[in-house]
Amino acid sequence: MTRITIDLADVQGNVLRPFAYPLAAYAFLSVGDVDAARAWLRSLLPSVTTAQPWAEKPEVTRTLAFTCAGLRALGVGPDVLRSFPAAFVEGMAARADVLGDTGPSAPTHWDRPDGEAHLLLTVHTRSFERLGEEVDALRAAVAGHGLEVHHVESAHRLLEGREHFGFVDGMGQPAIAGVTTAPPSQGSPPSHWWQRGWQPLAVGEFLHGHADNDGVPGPAPAAPFDRNGTFMVYRKLAQDVAGFRAHVVDQAGRRGLDPELVAAKLVGRWRDGTPLVLSPDQPDPRIAGDPARVNDFRYADDEDGYRCPIGAHVRRTNPRDALGFGAAITGRHRMLRRGMPYGPPLPEGVGDDGHERGLIFVAFVADLVRQFEFVQASWCNDGNAFGLGADCDGVLGGDAGSGKMTVQGDPPWFVSPLGRFVTTTAGAYLYTPGMRALRTLAEEGAS
Amino acid sequence: MAFQVAVHAPVFPGCAHELRTVIAGLPTGAASPFAAIAGTHYARLVVAEGVRGGTVLVCSAVTDAPEEEFLVGLLTRTADLPDRVWSLCPGWPGQVDVPRAAAWLKQHVVRPTLAFCTHDAPLDRVQEALALRARLIAFAPRAQDLAPADLQAAFLQEFGP
Numbered sequence: 001m002t003r004i005t006i007d008l009a010d011v012q013g014n015v016l017r018p019f020a021y022p023l024a025a026y027a028f029l030s031v032g033d034v035d036a037a038r039a040w041l042r043s044l045l046p047s048v049t050t051a052q053p054w055a056e057k058p059e060v061t062r063t064l065a066f067t068c069a070g071l072r073a074l075g076v077g078p079d080v081l082r083s084f085p086a087a088f089v090e091g092m093a094a095r096a097d098v099l100g101d102t103g104p105s106a107p108t109h110w111d112r113p114d115g116e117a118h119l120l121l122t123v124h125t126r127s128f129e130r131l132g133e134e135v136d137a138l139r140a141a142v143a144g145h146g147l148e149v150h151h152v153e154s155a156h157r158l159l160e161g162r163e164h165f166g167f168v169d170g171m172g173q174p175a176i177a178g179v180t181t182a183p184p185s186q187g188s189p190p191s192h193w194w195q196r197g198w199q200p201l202a203v204g205e206f207l208h209g210h211a212d213n214d215g216v217p218g219p220a221p222a223a224p225f226d227r228n229g230t231f232m233v234y235r236k237l238a239q240d241v242a243g244f245r246a247h248v249v250d251q252a253g254r255r256g257l258d259p260e261l262v263a264a265k266l267v268g269r270w271r272d273g274t275p276l277v278l279s280p281d282q283p284d285p286r287i288a289g290d291p292a293r294v295n296d297f298r299y300a301d302d303e304d305g306y307r308c309p310i311g312a313h314v315r316r317t318n319p320r321d322a323l324g325f326g327a328a329i330t331g332r333h334r335m336l337r338r339g340m341p342y343g344p345p346l347p348e349g350v351g352d353d354g355h356e357r358g359l360i361f362v363a364f365v366a367d368l369v370r371q372f373e374f375v376q377a378s379w380c381n382d383g384n385a386f387g388l389g390a391d392c393d394g395v396l397g398g399d400a401g402s403g404k405m406t407v408q409g410d411p412p413w414f415v416s417p418l419g420r421f422v423t424t425t426a427g428a429y430l431y432t433p434g435m436r437a438l439r440t441l442a443e444e445g446a447s
Numbered sequence: 448m449a450f451q452v453a454v455h456a457p458v459f460p461g462c463a464h465e466l467r468t469v470i471a472g473l474p475t476g477a478a479s480p481f482a483a484i485a486g487t488h489y490a491r492l493v494v495a496e497g498v499r500g501g502t503v504l505v506c507s508a509v510t511d512a513p514e515e516e517f518l519v520g521l522l523t524r525t526a527d528l529p530d531r532v533w534s535l536c537p538g539w540p541g542q543v544d545v546p547r548a549a550a551w552l553k554q555h556v557v558r559p560t561l562a563f564c565t566h567d568a569p570l571d572r573v574q575e576a577l578a579l580r581a582r583l584i585a586f587a588p589r590a591q592d593l594a595p596a597d598l599q600a601a602f603l604q605e606f607g608p
Contacts, residue, residue, distance in 0.1 A: 086471075254592060389584060404588045416588035 006051075006178060006203060006210070010228045010434045012063045013049035014124070014338055015206065015364050016179045018170075019061055021124035022157040023131050024340050026234070026360060027138055028117035028150035028428075031073040036146025038074065041442035043141075044121075050435060060125040060134060064438065065232045065430035067091065070118030074441055083222035084431070087368045088231060092427040098373055100381040100392075100400055105424040111236065112426060117150040120234065120430055122362075128156075153236065153426075155340035155360040163341050164239045164357050165263075165395070165421075168273035168288070172295055172318050174334045175200040188320070188327030188334070198296075199327065206230055206336055206366055213331045218366055221431070224441075228434030233335075233372045235361040236342075236426035242352035244395075244421040251415050265407050266394045266415065268312030276308035277301075298322075305408035310386045313395040316379045323385070333374050335363040358422070368429060396422045448567065449488055451507075451559040452514050454552050456536040458494065458502040466504060466535050467494050473528070480525035486511030486570050492532060504536060509562055511569045518552045519545065582606070 006016075013019060031037040041064075049061035066074070068089045072081060087095055093107035101107060123134045131154065139149055163169040174180075174188065177200040188199050204212030208220035209227030220226045248266070252259040264270045270283035275297045278287055287293045299315060299322035302308055308315055315322065323329045343357025365371035378384070381400055383391035392401035394415050404416035433441065458466060470492050473480065481490035490508035510517045522529055522542050529542040533551075540547040568576070582605065590601050 389580075402584055404584075414588035414591055416591075 006207070007228065008051040008053070010436055011051035011207065012432050012435065012438075013051050013061055014063055014122070015230055015336065015432060016051050016176060016203075018173070018338055019049075019124045021061070021126055023125050023128065024155045024360070025123045025131050025135055026153040026155070027121045027123065027135065028152070029119050029121065029142060030116075030148045030150050031070065031118045031146060032148060033146025034073060034075055036144075038442050040142060040145035040147055041074075041438075045435075045439060045442060048435070048438065060123060060130060063122045063432065065120045065122070065234075065432040066441075067116075067118060067120075067428055067430055069116060071431065071441075073118050075444070076441070080222045080225070083225075085219070085368060087373060088429050088431065092233075092235075092429045095373065095429075099376050099424075101424045101427070102400070104420065107427075110424070110426045112151055117428065120232075120428070153342060153360060155342040158341050158345055162271070163359055164241050164343070164345060165244050165267075166271045167267055167269060168271070169359075170337060170339075171269075171273055172314065173336060174205075176203050176206065177201065178203060188331045199331075201331055201334060204366060205331070205334060205371075206364055208366055212366060213328075220366075224437040225431065225433055227436075229437055230364045230366060230432050231368050231372075232430040232432045233361070233363040233365065233368070234426075234428045234430060235424055236358065237361050238356055238358040238423045238425045240352075240419075240421045240423070241346040241357060242350075243419055247419045247421070255413055262415070265309050265312060266405065268308050268314035275314075276312065280307040306410070309405070309407045311383060311388050311391050311394065311405050313380075313393055316386070316393055317375055319379070319386070333371055333379070335365050335371055335375070338362040338364065356425075358425075364432065392418070394418055449509050449511055449569070450513055450517070451509055451562045452517050453508075453557050453559045454504075454506040454518075454555045455498075455557050456504045456506075456533060456539075456552075456555045457499075458504050458535055459537060460501065462535040463494050463496055463502045466502075466532060469531050469535075470494065480528040481508070483524040484510070484512070484517060484520035487517075488570055488573065489564050504532060506532075507559070509564055514556065515549070515553070518549050521552070522548050 008016075044062070044064070047062055049058070049063055068081065068084060068091060081089065092099070093110070096102065096107050121138065123131065123138075125131050125134065135152055142149060158164070161168050161170060175198070180200060188201060202211050202213045202215075204210035204217055208225070208229050209217055212218045221229070248259045248263045252262045255262075260270070264276055269275050270279070270288070272283045272285060272288040273294055274283040274285075274288045275294070277297045277299060278284070278293070297320075299308065299320050303322070305311075310322070318334070319330050321327055321330070339359050339361040341358070342360050344355055346353060346355075346357065363372055379386075380393040380396055383389050383401070388406060390400075390402040391404060391406055394405035401418075403418055404414045405418060407413050407415060473492075476482075479490075481487050484490075488509040488511070490506070490510070493505045493507075495503045495505055508517060512520060522545050527542070529548065533539040534541070538551060540551055542548045586602070586605050590598055593601055
């Protein structure tokens with residue numbers, strides 16, 4: 001077995017392993033004066049958190065990412081910028097049609113054009129007090145340093161790691177060869193008969209300059225961004241919790257079903273995380289509570305989707321072995337998700353209270369198109385890859401597609417009409433450079 | 448019966464980016480230049496790098512028209528598309544000279560052994576079938592709660608006996 005060497009001191013933190021703090025602030029900044037902004041960057045560099053193992057968990061972590069406009073503003077030359085993929089250069093708003101950000105999710109309705117900001121400083125910590133201090137300190141520090149705070153979003157973990165619709169979130173993260181010592185079922189099913197157990201993904205699926213699942217390094221930007229950097233997908237997704245709950249009750253009432261079953265069929269897991277494919281009739285706390293079992297499942301044995309619908313949210317976003325060839329196909333479309341909910345939870349039994357709530361979706365990928373955009377466009381917003389025609393994701397919903405979700409069974413039934421429960425309200429494509437590239441950027445701009 | 452057509456033309460060194468920009472700017476769907484060629488099921492242009500040490504422009508199509516008829520349609524019915532893309536390929540004679548341009552395209556034709564899509568029916572039959580499928584998909588959720596007799600009546604009303 002090839003030994004995989006990753007210079008963890010050159011990789012920013014929270015990429016290969018999640019920080020797992022309960023609180024985060026996402027501060028978007030704009031560069032005014034490039035020299036002053038570089039000076040501020042140089043002052044910040046010693047406190048940027050890397051992927052090196054901690055002797056003790058720090059009180060606060062800081063990581064940096066840049067939009068294409070930000071790299072340009074900091075003096076990155078045109079030749080280097082041209083080496084970045086078109087999707088990154090164009091920015092997320094320009095990719096709205098590809099991503100299905102239409103209707104209420106269209107960029108013209110977004111809170112603010114995050115893609116026009118230049119850099120994103122992400123801060124993780126444990127207390128609201130410390131988070132507030134960090135943001136105040138940032139505002140004070142950038143004043144007079146050629147930077148302006150565009151805006152700040154804050155996010156916080158909900159009880160039991162659930163998202164606002166009430167489901168335990170973030171369980172199915174890919175394992176990475178040479179990095180992750182997570183439960184083996186966090187990887188991908190084997191692609192070949194001679195492989196046993198679950199296979200970790202190659203680090204090149206997430207970090208530039210390393211071999212990916214194809215066995216060779218994939219496309220990467222030019223030096224100094226050619227090694228240990230990664231693309232960051234940032235999306236602010238508003239969730240209509242009251243609407244989702246009412247929809248589930250309505251659909252269950254029409255079929256004479258338990259609303260919890262309808263919700264589970266939409267998602268592909270019960271709220272506690274129990275996979276439908278392992279326990280199709282009810283949640284099983286023995287499975288949900290066992291890290292070795294909660295992700296140890298495949299779909300090839302449920303080809304017809306009788307246990308977990310073929311179009312369920314988690315089955316679409318990670319079809320595992322459902323597409324054949326083991327995980328050879330799925331393994332090329334995985335993401336490291338590092339998002340966190342924002343806004344107050346809506347208590348059960350309470351109607352819409354007018355508060356905005358949702359998910360700050362953050363994902364790291366080596367290839368924006370092959371990984372994030374492909375999953376969004378071909379697996380969530382379309383059903384063709386799964387033999388489902390124009391059916392789209394019943395949780396994300398939206399105006400596109402057939403307007404229904406097919407729940408396979410004997411007899412099958414349809415969730416119809418689909419509502420829109422998730423609306424994109426902001427988003428940006430950013431680049432998270434390795435530490436050496438970050439230093440170059442802070443010192444000379446990388447032309 | 449549908450035909451498969453594929454044209455592989457080498458691209459001048461250093462022109463891949465320009466070619467991709469041209470292709471990315473082309474309208475798609477019903478506004479696609481290919482839609483002006485009657486009987487086109489599917490057609491696309493792809494820039495493939497690293498093919499035989501260079502860059503190749505691949506034009507592939509599934510069409511009701513035989514190869515030559517499709518190539519002439521390409522030259523005469525798609526406005527200036529051929530000049531915009533193949534002028535970046537060595538030897539392109541220009542679409543104004545249709546016979547020479549058609550001969551040039553034929554020189555670069557390769558025989559597909561695996562088609563992106565293939566149909567045993569002409570385009571109008573495929574479109575009819577798709578329209579019927581769309582009606583059936585719309586009908587199914589609407590009718591799922593009906594009692595058997597009502598379902599049968601609704602089906603007959605929608606699709607006829």
